[in-house]
Amino acid sequence: MSRSKPTTDLKPYFQTLEDLEGPFNWNNFFGNDNPVVLDVGAGRGLFLFNSSGANPDKNYLGLEIDYREGRRAATRLLKADRPNARVLGGDARIAFDKFIPESSISEVHVYFPDPWWKKRHHKRRIFTDVFVRQVTTALKQGGELHFWTDVEEYFERVKNLMDHASQFAHRDAPEEKRPEHEMDFQTSFERKKRNEGWKIHRGLWELL
Numbered sequence: 001m002s003r004s005k006p007t008t009d010l011k012p013y014f015q016t017l018e019d020l021e022g023p024f025n026w027n028n029f030f031g032n033d034n035p036v037v038l039d040v041g042a043g044r045g046l047f048l049f050n051s052s053g054a055n056p057d058k059n060y061l062g063l064e065i066d067y068r069e070g071r072r073a074a075t076r077l078l079k080a081d082r083p084n085a086r087v088l089g090g091d092a093r094i095a096f097d098k099f100i101p102e103s104s105i106s107e108v109h110v111y112f113p114d115p116w117w118k119k120r121h122h123k124r125r126i127f128t129d130v131f132v133r134q135v136t137t138a139l140k141q142g143g144e145l146h147f148w149t150d151v152e153e154y155f156e157r158v159k160n161l162m163d164h165a166s167q168f169a170h171r172d173a174p175e176e177k178r179p180e181h182e183m184d185f186q187t188s189f190e191r192k193k194r195n196e197g198w199k200i201h202r203g204l205w206e207l208l
């Protein structure tokens with residue numbers, strides 16, 4: 001993982017938690033009051049890129065602990081001139097704790113988080129009971145939590161956590177379609193995993 005300093009020419013598309021002070025004021029951050037969507041572990045930013053283009057009336061913020069990946073995602077957004085999308089370098093768990101105001105987020109998306117296969121490493125997974133509490137605090141009423149993974153055991157664990165989160169209602173995830181174009185997958189990992197033939201488990205919950 002690369003934690004080297006960001007190149008400043010990517011500002012404001014890429015900034016790090018160290019560069020900023022929390023909690024954010026979204027109007028100052030994005031320059032408008034449009035709904036804010038978070039992508040936790042944004043990777044190379046395909047979701048940010050496609051969704052910010054398709055929904056110019058929403059603001060997108062990717063949280064990415066690997067600065068090199070985050071810069072790559074931000075470069076894509078800079079080249080496409082997407083004023084409604086940004087990447088924040090740093091640990092999403094710290095971002096939720098210190099930077100994201102309560103009841104201010106419309107959607108949280110978690111796509112293919114690192115599975116940390118070994119049981120003794122499961123505590124390093126991003127999606128834990130603490131994370132559910134952080135997302136509950138961050139989301140507005142009616143806000144959505146999207147979670148996709150190819151790891152069945154991780155999905156079952158998340159379903160179990162969400163079954164116990166009484167503030168959330170389970171909703172049907174959108175129907176799975178195979179995009180015609182390789183750039184139209186939801187994320188780079190979706191493209192990779194589906195091309196390898198893996199089944200994708202998809203969950204959607206709404207904050208009541």
Ligand SMILES: C[S@@+](CC[C@H](N)C(=O)[O-])C[C@H]1O[C@@H](n2cnc3c(N)ncnc32)[C@H](O)[C@@H]1O
Pocket residue numbers: 040041042043044063064065066069090091092093110111112113114126187188189190
């Ligand atoms: C397997 S990749 C998936 C990337 C992307 N969501 C996709 O579907 O293509 C998981 C990503 O989560 C990032 N990540 C892991 N832990 C994180 C954390 N605590 N905060 C922010 N990003 C994290 C990793 O650096 C990596 O880019």
